[in-house]
Amino acid sequence: MTALLSVEGLTKHFPVRGGLLNRAKAVVQAVDDVSFEVAVGETLGIVGESGCGKSTTARLLMHLVPLDRGTIAFDGKSIGAREDLSHRDLHRQMQMVFQDSYASLNPRLPVSMSIAFGPLVHGVAKPAALARAMDLLQAVGLDPLLFANRYPHELSGGQRQRINVARALALEPRLVILDEAVSALDKSIEAQVLNLLIDLKEGFDLTYVFISHDLNVVRFISDRVMVMYLGKVVELGPVGQIYRDPKHPYTKALLGAMPSMDPRRRTKEAPLSGDPPNPINPPSGCRFRTRCQFAEAVCAAVPPTLATDGDGRAVACHMLMPGSGHSLA
């Protein structure tokens, strides 16, 4: 497995300002010491609840927000202070699709121009860029003759998201980050766009980072899954293993909270009580301990590290670390 993207110790804390002199009063530890790799041709799913840092992770990868600490390497080249790969080059290789299909398109540009915009900025001649836009419209299942000159408000949500996918592909990137890209769509349209993403991945040799709160969708599209909770990775591994045999108590609860889809086997009891805590001043030690039924003193004292087992699975839980001091370890 060759890593297309490797991320090491990614950290982003947002200061919360306020008061008389607008000084930083607290920090939101949005992403805290997150490390992972994405192999060439795979789809890495990132799941978690609101505030877990999945979207901030995506924005950090794209360098849409500056990172506090950590390194991101794309295809072996680091992106950072003395860069091997400039941000401009990075954006050629890595593109992103956002949740809100309307807000991410320029309302004053016909969609073909939106798609061609990136290549034009990167020095492709206009006729070539527009020709490529036409091909991409075709590739995402929209007839170029009908759609090229339309404006975003003339399209449905599903069609707009297809345009966003086409635009992301315009620079021939190798990695596409899909941040809740199908979450705002109706189920029947979501299925169409998921099918499209699978076809495009094959056709354009893409690698995906797929971020979603929808556990069914992540299971369907991902090869590996990373589960986040309050800015930390709690579990990471192959999709089958995670869904069949989750190890971390949070992953278990998350999967157990999914509606059963079967009226004969309804969920009797919610696996967790309460809401996720505020990412401002998260709990000490293991951040999940306040909602974890197995929490002990060690969980409050020491943050668990993400430990990898033989099968490519990593879990951050004291119960699974021999000698951690937890009674169940």
Next chain:
Amino acid sequence: MAPVVSVENLRVRFTTPDATVNAVNGVSFDLEPGRVLGILGESGSGKSVTLRALIGLLPPRRSHVEGRITVAGHDITAMSEAQLREVRGTKIAMIFQEPMTALDPVFTIGEQIAETIVRHEGVSHADAWRRALELLEIVQIPSAARRLKNYPHEMSGGMRQRAMIALALSCRPSVLLADEPTTALDVTVQIQIIVLLRQLQQELGMAVVFVTHDVGVAAEVADGIAVMYAGRFVETGPADTVIRTPAHPYTAGLLASTVLGAAQGQRLEAIPGAPPDMTLLPPGCSFAPRCRFAEARCSLDLPPEIALAPDHMVRCLRVAAGEITVAAPTLAKQAV
């Protein structure tokens, strides 16, 4: 048992100078006390409009409502705004998707609940406040006494949703309308609210009409499911029947699209096309343009409601004629 909600041929049109939107096009159903009806549909299918019609919330000048709606013996369509105010809260209450916009931001939770109780039951403020405290305990809000004095913005999303449920239940309605109350919540919080609603519904013996786009949520809460498409019920039946053995091609397509048990990385059996334009509905079956079983006659006349079993209704000419059977979905609860 006599139904507590009875809807007969409900039609709702919205008129603007440019166009007329046919949001609901002939919906009929009866709901018995203590039962939960789940209305399942995608955006624009008319499910929320149906719900708003039941409680008389549609703007009178811009909407045109036809048909009969009877809730707990009251003819909703014939009532004045003043009469409706008496019925809302005491007989029929509603909870919404976004508690932040449904609750008043400038009053505390306790004040909002107590005000409702005083208004409807004429009890003293102190008594109402005590009831409000009880209600917060019923919806399992921790440290309820302190939470009564919270403003909505001081609470988390799940907590606000519980507070809104407490408000809706404050005058013991016999019918609760729920408009996607769990959609905006995280999955671990969503299941808590579902379990709570189910428990309260059973304890209080309320009838509930629960609108959702999520098959999983409908399967968790509903006794009966009505699948809505383009302002009509295309299939109704017991939840178990509709989910395990769907009859209508749209129901089957919707179930297949929810990526249930679909082999990882393989193409889904998606429904092609997009929902119809509600200003310009086709004369026949509204789903025909997207249906892979459609024939010429499907686009000519509206398919009537056909009973496959006494409690299982479908609107499809070809299913009625026994010409097609749609595939049942694979049900796989994730191993936990």
